[in-house]
Amino acid sequence: MQITGNTVFIPGATSGIGLALAVSLSERGNTVIVGGRRSELLARIREQHPGLDTVQVDTTNKQSIAAAAESVLAAHPDLNMLIAMAGIMRTEDWHAPATFVETAEATVETNLLGPIRLIGAFIEHLQSRPDAVIMTVSSGLAFVPLRVTPTYNATKAAIHQLSESIRLQLADTSVQVVELVPPAVRTSLMPGQETSPIAMPLDEFVAEVVQLIEQNPDARELQVQRVGFLRHAESRGDYDTVVATLNAQDPHARHAGADAA
Structure with a gap:
């Protein structure tokens, strides 16, 4: 993965890590397309960051993903990088099903099925590019569980194993699979996280990620x-x-x- 010269689609990047990474990659000489559900947020991003392109997409909806993929590839046929950033993190109490089943289902829909569907929508195109990248986003909680977010932990562990597995399958193609493993980062993913002294400042996190890419592109x-x-x-x-x-x-x-992924 090179740090410059790419055309990158980042669905789920209207705030937090996704938007900060989109801006940083754009400043490094990449063409970046930000995806998100809310048109007003996308309009604000275009106004505040004229170098970014945007597309509306709901990663929990198959039809929306298909339409976004068609739009992105029509406008950017040289697309060579997909960063599946969209994710939610919600607390659950597993003492009674009424308190957790709906939340768990939404978490799986967004955090696991979303990336799977996104990869499915772009994989044929990416295999046609000589230097393609799929970046998945797991979490430190894929490896150590937080008691109050069981399904979040599980989806991020699944993303880790999904990344490991598709990397093996795609080893005979031009597609590189890279897993981003965030710690706690100061974003609005959870209440109080933006100001938490425990969480890593967002700008420091993105700067270190960019440095890691530069130092070890493989x-x-x-x-x-x-x-x-x-x-x-x-x-x-x-x-x-x-x-x-x-x-x-x-x-x-x-x-x-x-965590903040």
Whole structure:
């Protein structure tokens, strides 16, 4: 993955990590298309960041994804990078089904089926490009669970294994599969997270991600230093301690300190 000269589609990038990464990549000489559900947010992005293109897309809707893919490829036939950024993170209480089933279903729809459908919509085109990239977005919580977000944790663990698996399948193509593994980042993903001292400042996170891409364009995973506490807990042999530490925080810090992908 090269840091410049790409044409990049980032669905789910109207705020947070997605938008910050879109702006940074645009400044590095890439053509960037931002996707999102809300037309007013897309209009604001075009006004504030004239270098970005936009397209309306709902990643929970198959027809919307198909229409967005057709629109993006018609306007940008040289597209060579898909960053599946869209995601939600909601708390659940599994003591009673009325409190968690609907939330769990929405989380799976957005965090797992969304990326699968997006990849499905673009994979044939990407295989026709000589330097294509699919970037998935998992989480430190794919490797260590946060008690209050079971389905979020599960979808991010699934994204990790999906990334590992499709990388093997696509090894005979020109498509590179890169997994971005964020730690806690100061975004609005969870209440209180934007100002949490536990979470990593957004600009610092994106700057480190860009640096990682520059330093290792063949990387399979992009891991900023701060996510290592979660990502490598099992291999270090302190998994139980990390789980206890993560889940011992007060509710607001726990939510804010969890993750931002």
